[in-house]
Amino acid sequence: NGIILAEDGSKMSKSKRNYPDPNDLIERTGADAIRLFMINSAALKAEDLRFSEEGVKGIVKQVMLPLWNAVAFFVSNHNADAAKGQLNWKPGQEVKSDNELDRWMLATLQDLAAKVEVEMKAYRLYNVVPAVIAAVDDLTNWYVRRSRRRFWKSENDGDKNAAYATMYKVLVDFSKILAPFLPLLAEEIYQILVREVDANAPVSVHLCEFPSADKSLMDEKLVERIAMVRGMVEMGRVIRATNNVKNRMPIASMTVVAHGTEEKNVAETMKDLILEELNVREMKFLEDETKLVQLSAKPNFLAIKAKGPDYAKNMKVISAKLNSLTVDEIKALQAGETIKFEFGEVGADCLMLNRIVADGMAVEANQHFTVALDLKITDELRRACVARELVNRIQNRRKDQDYAITDKIEVTLFSASEVFKQAVAENEAYIAGETQAVKIAWAAAADGLEANDADGEAFAFTTVKA
CATH class of the missing domain: 3.30.2320 (hypothetical protein PF0899 fold)
Known part of the structure; x- marks a missing residue:
């Protein structure tokens, strides 16, 4: 491990008192937060660590509070429905759901379990925390928020039961996956969700089997589709933020340019969800991105080299061609065409695209979409x-x-x-x-x-x- 230094980079010293008192810090943030901060730190890479209380507080804010709020949301809704006799589901019932949101969340959980297992076996503990933060964000900022109305509705139907079954499984498995990293919080979640309803369950989360990924619940294509949607939503929010248009202000329309057939399908089939997330009334599609931005491209040298030694030897030839592409040629590569050489061919994966937005336009772009919002407020x-x-x-x-x-x-x-x-x-x-x-x-x-x-x-x- 590396050396733990004070926040200013100097050696920790009792005489200087240039570090927070450990007991006081535990009182303020909890021991779990300090543990996870240290696991995620440079110290585990044998590098020096500047210890920061703000970093510990960041773990509380990014992981612990959102996860605890998700547990509280589930428990409060469950208890309210159970008290009114509006619930057929019971903890432990098998998850059977056709709901795309449920299937995505379960698939995301399997990806997390698989990644944590791989990284733990290799003792790369510092690679676990970013994956955990991303999964907690998936759960709290997407699944729970998009599922609220399913829990709130009074009808005791299959969709509501599926939402309960899915979220229960996700939270319980989360407690087991997080047990080595957040042992106290994981134990509390396990006791509330499992032990209070099943006296025959293991007495502690730390006595449970670590959950391996269930391949039958994995769905790489669905995870990719939702990632595309969330990317588009994030671009819309960036446009709002940079133009000082708050999220509660409805917007009349948005224009979308899909950079591929799959992207177009995702935008069309998930249009209502995207519009609701961005508080926009209408989605329009545009085929020609150059009506919104000036498009140019340059070679992606790493991608070209990765194609093999013949490509690396002919880098100058490839670069000369890619640097001289016209807009129409760039668009043709985006559509799936390739440029052929004697030693092989290159496509859009060997390009780095540059988009210049015209003055007065509210536009953002990524590898999948270009998005423009109409910011005229009536x-x-x-x-x-x-x-x-x-x-x-x-x-x-x-x-x-x-x-x-x-x-x-x-x-x-x-x-x-x-x-x-x-x-x-x-x-x-x-x-x-x-x-x-x-x-x-x-x-x-x-x-x-x-x-x-x-x-x-x-x-x-x-x-x-x-």
Whole structure:
């Protein structure tokens, strides 16, 4: 192992007190966070480590809190449904789901289990944490968020049971995979989800078999498709961020250029999901990327060398050809054509593409898609944003009042803003559905109501259980 240094790179010294007190740090962040931070550090590569408390806090923020919140989400929904007799599923039942989201999450879990097993056998512990962080993000920022309505709906149908069965298996297997790295958190999750419902189960997660990847649940193509979708969504969010357009502001349309047949199929079949994620009303397709960006290319030397010694020997010939490509020739390579030489052929995989965005355009691109957003905000779109902001305020109020997830509420509003009133009138069904409000009423004055604002429009409100 490498040497652990103070954050400024100097040697840790008792006289200088240039390090956080270990016991105090454990009190603030927990021992698991310190353990995982150290496993993920340069010290395990025999390099010097500058110990940082912020790095430890980052582990809490990126891994531990999101995972714990996912467990809390599952348990609270399960208990609420069980109390109302709205659940046929029981822990331990076999997972059988046709839902694409379930199949993707289960496939992602198998990929994680396989990677962790490979890296642990080779004692490359530092390669495990990035994979864990990515998998926790998949679970919390995609699966749980995209599945919320499946857990919330009152119908006790097969899809709801499949969501419960899938998330239960994922969380339990997560606790086993993470046991060597987060032993205390993994134990707590295991005790809540397994031991409390099955007295015959092993008494500790650390006595369980480490979960090997189940090949029957793997689905490389589906994982790739969802990765493409998430890449497109991320580009849309980058466009919003760089242009200071908040996520709750609806956008009229987006234009997509797919860089291949599979990409086009993914965008078309998952259009509704993408539009909902990006809060966009319409998706338009464009065949010619050059209407959005100026396209150029240069050789990808590493990819060319990897094709074999004949390609490496003829690098100058290949480079001269690739450096002189026209836009039409670049597009032909993207479509699957190749350039033939005496010693072989090269395709789009040997190119590094460069896209220059015209001034005033809101465009992002990756290897699969070029995406442009129409950022013109109409009065109607702004009122829809006001409605979304109101939903956020009501949801925060529900949390503050400690309402159960299934509790129905009544909302009382007051506002002197005509924009706010029209926003509520146009979006009342959406507001009620998102907040589980059975009644939205208007008060004659703001007396006794909590003052707030939605996208700059002042209002006052209160909520009570229905």
